[in-house]
Amino acid sequence: MAPEAPAPIETGQTTSSDGTTIGWHRLGTGPAIVVVHGALATGEQFLPVAHALADEYTLFLVDRRGRPLSGDAEKHDLATEVADVQAVLAVAGPGATLFGHSYGGIVSAATAAAGADISALVLYEPPLPVGGPLPETALADIAAAVDSGDNDRALTIFLSDVIHAPDAALADLRQTPMWAEWAALAPVWLRELRVTTALVGDLDRFTAIRNRTLLLLGGASPQHQIDATGFLAEHVPDTTLVEFPGQEHFAHVSEPAAVADAIRSFLRRG
Structure with missing residues (x-):
């Protein structure tokens, strides 16, 4: 069948x-x-x-x-x-x-x-x-990266300093199509991180x-x-x-x- x-x-x-x-x-x-x-x-x-x-x-x-x-x-x-x-x-x-x-x-x-x-x-x-709130330094660094157009760096900071993903996991993610998709959304999810920490x-x-x-x-x-x-x-x-x-x-x-x-x-x- x-x-x-x-x-x-x-x-x-x-x-x-x-x-x-x-x-x-x-x-x-x-x-x-x-x-x-x-x-x-x-x-x-x-x-x-x-x-x-x-x-x-x-x-x-x-x-x-x-x-x-x-x-x-x-x-x-x-x-x-x-x-x-x-x-x-x-x-x-x-x-x-x-x-x-x-x-x-x-x-x-x-x-x-x-x-x-x-x-x-x-x-x-x-x-x-x-x-408690998300780390303010990490949020500031993500915002600076987004403002400079470096969404790849913004995603790296988010995953390493906010999510605390291991280096090996970051390396694996970089090899997947998801990495580029997630990085492209950085200006949008940055504001969502701010909403989260304000809660x-x-x-x-x-x-x-x-x-x-x-x-x-x-x-x-x-x-x-x-x-x-x-x-x-x-x-x-x-x-x-x-x-x-x-x-x-x-x-x-x-x-x-x-x-x-x-x-x-x-x-x-x-």
Whole structure:
């Protein structure tokens, strides 16, 4: 028997409250899952997970503002991106599941805390600054590199001084297509780092989440990701934790079937 053809992919757009166009890839049939990617990504990074879920769910893979399918505006803060996600949820319909990864997890958590009409929340390592602000020197160095047009250096500083990726991992990443893609987005994710570090005094907002929540965690992820996930597990009343042994922050890329299975199992239990 021939393997099933991948679900066809459509693109669509809506308009956020400030007039910015927000686009997405859509595939699959069934209840909606709106996927909000992280800083070093576009919606396409989640296509492998989406294809694994498309037989049972309709996936909206959002391109957050500043990415290819979406527009942008000079003003940017967390409230702006929450409004973007709410605009996509309005298209997806009431009772969608919201799935956010990394910085997209912060946006998704803030959207849920603001009372969005969703049936469930999935968060994969949103980097809440529970241990304090991001290193100011590193942020200043990244900004200087971006201002000088050296996005490669900006990415190197981010991964080494903020994420604390080992030198061997940096060397490996430089040999992949992801490196150039991530570097090109440096001006966009720099502002997202600033939003993240500004949340140090505003973490209580995330304790307002009342949705049934799945927390995803890489078994080999760094301590700051473990601590942020632990904060949510402690303060959000209805959470389920799934850990991916041996994986870190990008199991949706390295083990998409495992991530899809975790989401499917969680949603079916609901």
